[in-house]
Amino acid sequence: MLTTFPRLLLKHATERATAPAMREKEYGIWQTHTWADMAALVEQVACGLHQAGLRRGEHMIIVGANRPRLYATMLAAQSLGAIPVPLYQDAVAAECVFPINNAEVRFALVEDQEQVDKMLEIRDRCPQLSNIFFDDPRGLRNYMEEGLAGLDELIGAGAAFSKEHPDFFKGEIDKVQAADVAAMFFTSGTTGNPKGVVHTHGTLIDRAQAGAEFDKLTGDEEVLAYLPPAWIGQNIFSYAQWLVCGYVVNCPESAATVTIDLKEIGPTYYFAPPRVFEGLLTSVMIRMEDAGALKRKMFHAFMDVAKRVGPARMDGKSIGFGNALMYWLGNLLVYGPLRNNLGMSRVRVAYTAGEAIGPDLFSFYRSIGINLKQLYGSTETAVFVCLQPDHEARADTVGVPCRGVEIKVADNGEILVKSPGLLREYYKNPEATAEVLTADGWYHTSDAGFLDAHGHLKIIDRVKDVGRIKGGANDGAMFAPKYVENKLKFFPQIKEVVAYGDQREKVCVMINIDFDAVGNWAERQNLPYAGYTDLAQKPEVYQLIKECVEKVNADLSIDALLAGSQVSRFLVLHKELDADDGELTRTNKVRRGFIAEKYLPLVDALYGGKTEQYIETVVKFEDGRTGSVSATLKISDAKTFAPVKAAA
Amino acid sequence: MSKKIGDVILDVKNISLRFGGVKALTDISFNVKEHEIRAIIGPNGAGKSSMLNCINGVYTPSEGSITFRGKTFSHMNSRQVAEMGVARTFQNLALFKGMSVIDNIMTGRNLKIRSNLFMQALRIGPAEKEEIRHREHVEHIIDFLEIQAFRKTPVGQLPYGLQKRVDLGRALAMEPQVLLLDEPMAGMNVEEKQDMCRFVLDVNDEFGTTIVLIEHDMGVVMDISDRVVVLDYGKKIGDGTPEEVRSNEDVISAYLGTSH
Numbered sequence: 001m002l003t004t005f006p007r008l009l010l011k012h013a014t015e016r017a018t019a020p021a022m023r024e025k026e027y028g029i030w031q032t033h034t035w036a037d038m039a040a041l042v043e044q045v046a047c048g049l050h051q052a053g054l055r056r057g058e059h060m061i062i063v064g065a066n067r068p069r070l071y072a073t074m075l076a077a078q079s080l081g082a083i084p085v086p087l088y089q090d091a092v093a094a095e096c097v098f099p100i101n102n103a104e105v106r107f108a109l110v111e112d113q114e115q116v117d118k119m120l121e122i123r124d125r126c127p128q129l130s131n132i133f134f135d136d137p138r139g140l141r142n143y144m145e146e147g148l149a150g151l152d153e154l155i156g157a158g159a160a161f162s163k164e165h166p167d168f169f170k171g172e173i174d175k176v177q178a179a180d181v182a183a184m185f186f187t188s189g190t191t192g193n194p195k196g197v198v199h200t201h202g203t204l205i206d207r208a209q210a211g212a213e214f215d216k217l218t219g220d221e222e223v224l225a226y227l228p229p230a231w232i233g234q235n236i237f238s239y240a241q242w243l244v245c246g247y248v249v250n251c252p253e254s255a256a257t258v259t260i261d262l263k264e265i266g267p268t269y270y271f272a273p274p275r276v277f278e279g280l281l282t283s284v285m286i287r288m289e290d291a292g293a294l295k296r297k298m299f300h301a302f303m304d305v306a307k308r309v310g311p312a313r314m315d316g317k318s319i320g321f322g323n324a325l326m327y328w329l330g331n332l333l334v335y336g337p338l339r340n341n342l343g344m345s346r347v348r349v350a351y352t353a354g355e356a357i358g359p360d361l362f363s364f365y366r367s368i369g370i371n372l373k374q375l376y377g378s379t380e381t382a383v384f385v386c387l388q389p390d391h392e393a394r395a396d397t398v399g400v401p402c403r404g405v406e407i408k409v410a411d412n413g414e415i416l417v418k419s420p421g422l423l424r425e426y427y428k429n430p431e432a433t434a435e436v437l438t439a440d441g442w443y444h445t446s447d448a449g450f451l452d453a454h455g456h457l458k459i460i461d462r463v464k465d466v467g468r469i470k471g472g473a474n475d476g477a478m479f480a481p482k483y484v485e486n487k488l489k490f491f492p493q494i495k496e497v498v499a500y501g502d503q504r505e506k507v508c509v510m511i512n513i514d515f516d517a518v519g520n521w522a523e524r525q526n527l528p529y530a531g532y533t534d535l536a537q538k539p540e541v542y543q544l545i546k547e548c549v550e551k552v553n554a555d556l557s558i559d560a561l562l563a564g565s566q567v568s569r570f571l572v573l574h575k576e577l578d579a580d581d582g583e584l585t586r587t588n589k590v591r592r593g594f595i596a597e598k599y600l601p602l603v604d605a606l607y608g609g610k611t612e613q614y615i616e617t618v619v620k621f622e623d624g625r626t627g628s629v630s631a632t633l634k635i636s637d638a639k640t641f642a643p644v645k646a647a648a
Numbered sequence: 649m650s651k652k653i654g655d656v657i658l659d660v661k662n663i664s665l666r667f668g669g670v671k672a673l674t675d676i677s678f679n680v681k682e683h684e685i686r687a688i689i690g691p692n693g694a695g696k697s698s699m700l701n702c703i704n705g706v707y708t709p710s711e712g713s714i715t716f717r718g719k720t721f722s723h724m725n726s727r728q729v730a731e732m733g734v735a736r737t738f739q740n741l742a743l744f745k746g747m748s749v750i751d752n753i754m755t756g757r758n759l760k761i762r763s764n765l766f767m768q769a770l771r772i773g774p775a776e777k778e779e780i781r782h783r784e785h786v787e788h789i790i791d792f793l794e795i796q797a798f799r800k801t802p803v804g805q806l807p808y809g810l811q812k813r814v815d816l817g818r819a820l821a822m823e824p825q826v827l828l829l830d831e832p833m834a835g836m837n838v839e840e841k842q843d844m845c846r847f848v849l850d851v852n853d854e855f856g857t858t859i860v861l862i863e864h865d866m867g868v869v870m871d872i873s874d875r876v877v878v879l880d881y882g883k884k885i886g887d888g889t890p891e892e893v894r895s896n897e898d899v900i901s902a903y904l905g906t907s908h
Contacts, residue, residue, distance in 0.1 A: 027787035028799060138792075139850055256797035 002178040004201040006042070006079040008243040010173065013039035016246065019219070022068045025253040025261055033068050035246070041069070041155070043169040045076035048158030049107070050168070052131055056081035056175075059103035059184065063087045063096070063118075064111025066225035066251045069135050069151060071239060073109045078182060078201075079173050082107075085184045085196070086230040088586050090579075092620075093118040095586075098193050099186045100126045103427060108132045109151065113139040120145055178202040184427055185232050187379050188585035196427030197232075197379045207382035207421035208240035210403040211375075214387050215349045221247035221269040222346070226258045231587065232379045233353065237271050240382075262343030270350040274357040275588070277372070280342055281364060282492055286520055302330035303367075310367025316391040335368040344370050351375050353383075354587065356459070356482075358490030359395035366393060374398045376457055380436065380443060382421035386457045397456035407457065413448040414463045448480075465592070467502025469564050477564020479507060481592065484565050487555065491548045492517045496577050498590050499567070500603060506568040508606040510599065511545055512576055518544070533574045533631050542636050545572055549638040563643035569606050570638055571613075573599075574631035580620045602633065611635055653874065654682030657858055658703070658826060663712035665698055665882075672698045673709070673882045680826070685852055685859045687869045689893075690879035691902060696862045697739065699879065700828050703860070704736050705729035716826075730759055735824035737815045739831045739862075745804030749814050752803050753789055756821025757782040789817045792854075793847060809840035816847065820855075827851065829861035833868055841865065845872055870894065878902070 003011075012021065017036035024031050033041070054060060060077045062084050064070050074084040085103055087096055089111065096118060099105070106128050110116055112135065119132050120143075130147045134140060137150050162169060182201040186194040211217075225238035238249045247269070252261040288299055309323045319327070339345045350365070350372045357374065365372040376386040376398035385407075388399035401407050406418040422443045425433040436444045448466050449459040460466065461480040469477045484507065485497040495514040501507035513536055521544070522529055529535040553566040577583040583595055596603050598617070605613035616630035658680040665673040673695045680686045688696045701707040703714060708723040715721075716732055735756070743752055761768070761782060763775040790796055793813050798806060803814055812832060819827055832848065833841045849872055851857050863869050869876060870890040878886035878893055880902040886893050893899055 025796075027784065027791060028796070029787075139846075139853065141853060253796045254794065256794075260797060 002202060003205060004078070004173070004176045004178055004180070005182060005205070005240075005243050006075060006173040006176060008205075009035070009039055009042060009075055010170075012243070012246045016219070019246070020248050021242075021246075022071070022249050022251065023265075024068050024251040025257070025264075030250070030264070038068070038072060038075075041072045042075045042079060043162050044155045044158035045069075045073050045151070046079045046158065046169055046172065047161040047165070048154035048156075049073075049076055049082070050080055050172070051157055051161050052107070052154065054080055054082050054107050057083070057181075058107070059083045059085050059105050060107040060109065061085045061087050061096075061100060061103075061105050062109050062229070063115045064089050064109075064135065064229075065255065066227075066229055066234070066238060066249075067111060067135060068251060070109065070111065070229065071249075073133075073151075074183070074239065078176065079169065081172065081176050081180060083181050083184055085186070086228075086235065087186065088228050088230040089115065090228070091586060092580065093121040097122050097125050099196065100129060102193075102196060103184065104128060106130045110134050112136040116140060116143065116148065120148075176201070178205070181424065183235070185230065185235070185379050188587055188589075195429055195432055198424045198427050199382055200424055203382050203421045203423070204236070204240045205244060206404065207377075207384045207419070208236060208244040210405075210421070211236070211384040211387065212241055212245050214384075214389075214402050215269075217241065217245045217247065217269060217349075219246040221245065221348075222250060222265055222267045223247060223269050223271075224250050224252065224258075224262055224265050224267045226252050226255075226261075227272075232383060233271060233273075236383045237269070259343065263341070264343075266343060266346040268346050268348045270344065270347050272350075272352060273354040273588075274352050274361065275355075277352060277357070277365060278361055278492070281361060282514075282517055284338065284342070285492075286516070289520075289524075299334055302326075302334040305330050306335060306367035307363070310369070311363050314366045314369070314371065314391070314393070331369065338368055339370060342370075347371065349373065351387075353377065353398075355589070356486040357395060358486075360490065362393075362395040376459065378445065380423045381417055381419055381445075382423075384421065385417055385419060388456075392454070392456070394456065397452060397458045399457065400455050401457070407451065408442065409450055410444075412463060413450070413460075413466070415445045415447050415449050415457070415459075416442040417445055418442055465502075469501055469507070470503045470505060472505030474506070474564035474566075478561055479565050480562060483562060484509070484552070484556070484567065485590070487552045488548060488567075491551075493521065493544060494548060496584075496590060498577075498592055498595050500592075500596065500606070501565065504607060506607075507565055508569045508603075509549070509567050509571075510595070510602060510606075511570055511572050513541060513545065513572060515576070532576065533629060536572045536574055537631065537634060539634075542572060542634060545570065546636055546638055553638060553640050557641035558644050566640040567638055568640055569635060571602060571606065571633050571635045573602075574615065574633060575617060575619060575629050578619070581618075605633075605635055653684045656680070657682040657717060658860075659715040660699075660703065661713050661715070663699070663702055663709045663714070665695075665702060665707060666710045671882055673702070673879075676712075676879070676882075676884050678877045678884065678887055680858060680860055681875075682858055683852070683856050684874040685848070685861065685872055687873035687876045688860065688862045688879065689864075689866070689869055689876060693881075694879040695882040696879055697830060698882075700736065700830055700860070700862060703729075704734065704828060727759075730822065733822075733825035734828065735819040735822040735826075736828035737812075737819050737830060737832060739834065741808075741811050741815050743803045743811060743815055743818070746802055748800050748802055749790070749795060749798050749806075749817075750783075750786060750800065752814055753786045753817045753821050754782065756818035757785065759822060785823075786817075786821060789820050792820070792850070793817050809836050809843070812836065812840075812844065813847070816844075816851075820851065820857075823855075824857060826858045826860065829859060829863075831862050831864065833863060833865055841868060848872060 012035040018034050020032045021035045021038045022033045077084045116134050132148050133151050135151050178201045184196045184198050186196050227234040242249045250265045252258045305326045309319045313319050353375045373388040373393045377383040384402050385405050386399040387402050404420045408416045418441050446463050447459050448461050448463045452458050461482040465481050467479045469479050479501040481499040484499045488494050488497045496512035499509045549567050556566050557563050579586050612632055612634050614632045618628050620626050656679045661677050663676045690696050702709045705724050705726040713720050713722050763778050767773045767775040833844050852859050876893045878899045885898040886896040
């Protein structure tokens, strides 16, 4: 059935007016907004925006965390036929300039003073930005800037307007069609300006439904919305599927309280990128190391049981009576309380996506009885392309194509997708659109991969990043940088990796240690250190990292395709790679080319055979100031292994 | 950005304070206007905390008078001062370490609670309703100070910077007209100081609370205060806007020392 988001809202508001739609923790209590409340709020905001002059087809930016009133404003804009454009709330002011000017934005709704300051800072570069509304008035009492107003005032004006024109809101909603543009998401892109991905009501709703059918989601699900709404993943889970299924979206009190709120809500449908799962596991492990001897022993004994039989059990296979009994006991003593502590007691379906997840990490969650699965998709495909069925979750694949999706592998190994959820275009960028969306309707994902024997999709790397080793012992071998980086990142001690090797004779990597994990390890070794930079350069840490690199090399040597990608030399960076310094994208992907330029002396030293190299780097702090860090970095060699040929 | 500074709310006249033969304060006079941020600075032992303790009713001045909202008094106890709407924070954090953040801030509501101990213990009469009302107020303060994540954490487990915030929260719970802050940024790192500055400015801005603060960090004082009093050896050596004080010869010599 073809419908739009505002119509879905009205449907819920009439059919189940008193059912909860959203909750927000405020002043220590979960405040519930019913569907009727939500519809009334959206009507008022929409009327207010109409009076303020928001026109059909116009873009409006929304900047802030997950707040019911921000989501209501997205719905209000859509009700008027305008297009909400969520932007990342942690982006620095300068990063907002391009999207605002690209989409000719006049209207903005921002969360608080921090975001208002950002908008005012860039106002001279975005002269058309005329109306800035804010949700939280704190600290803004004395701001007298023109065009700045509180959302409360807007709602007040809207309420008066809707009293005089009671049919206006419904009339406007009727004018909006499924083929109209519903939202635009800016993709961070590893090079150049961000691109605005244009989605219609039809594309987003179709994919939201496909995902909901796949996992049999109902209106009874509980979801915690804690990732940036500007990211399409969060937008699908807490907006598109929220309206499609009619479940409850819970907004945490603040970023600092997410883990507490997670426990209180106990979501049934959960989504997190791998790094969140990794963070949770690390904190469990660290706390476990501090527990009493008996508890520790019990934990490790039962985790061994879980590791042995848990994954098979989750795949629905029989594990035998003895194992089942041990698992039952373990569930009583360890897994159950652990799930509860993680806030995942009620999780029915949990997804991870965005990056590859480590096999140990993945099976840890599955082994303690959490139905963690992977999915494959992107902003351009409105998320859902491939999903893992409940009993077929594996760490190295991303699932089977879901309803409506066709997949084809091009000659160069690129995965092509055809689906009803594909983007309409990149906004005002026909060249970029033509590059990814061919006339025959295939979307070029720029991911290299293949469908395995069971019909599951396996991703290797970005097509453009897959390179060749040139010269040396492995001349002509395939080099997949991300594959190597991910294998290294699966070690908890390693946070970020950048690998080089294309058109070079060997593979070299730069590594970021995980400060929490390595710091904790150092304390246990009685190894004193003065901070990140100091810790990173300790010979003991180099030895630790070297062991990780060599394990990866041993692993790679078995892979016929990628044996040539073994790492010959590595160094540990003196500072954490950071999105504020442009080294990572806002979604935390490494910008390999940029890093190579920025740290050119290091790359030269890696390939030039030096054993150490001095480097000075400018860093940008969150408040916009800059400083610099300098260090002399050691460079270490790693052992590589002869490729193991499969027995003929 | 402009805020409205009102009339004199607190007028300190010719205050002297002696402990036996030691003269802690000698003939100090200054005033505080409504809605302003007034700093008291001076080297160690200059008498800053003693001055605050006189206003606060902890010490009784040997001479002089204090006029608060038109009422003049030469001595009164700290409870009376609190009832008049003057709250304070402490240099050395007099928090209840074993109690949660909520309970600590709740103690600041003590003067506002009308039901007696017996009613509160048995939750009879209006006690429960009253508690909910006060708890709501406390939650607003928690939200204001952004300490939601530590609501139920015992205060003793919190880092120092957060304890300072709780201390401020407890003072705010009294809904004071005048807030006395005794070295609110002492012992904090740069980031914590910036946060605290923002909270002090926000309190002043949102609630219109008049603030008298003692502070050592000159950068902070010059940035956030409207007027500054400078004490040295119990005597007032300067009074005026940050710019005036900065160029005052006596102040410069008190801080940098002079050759005699």
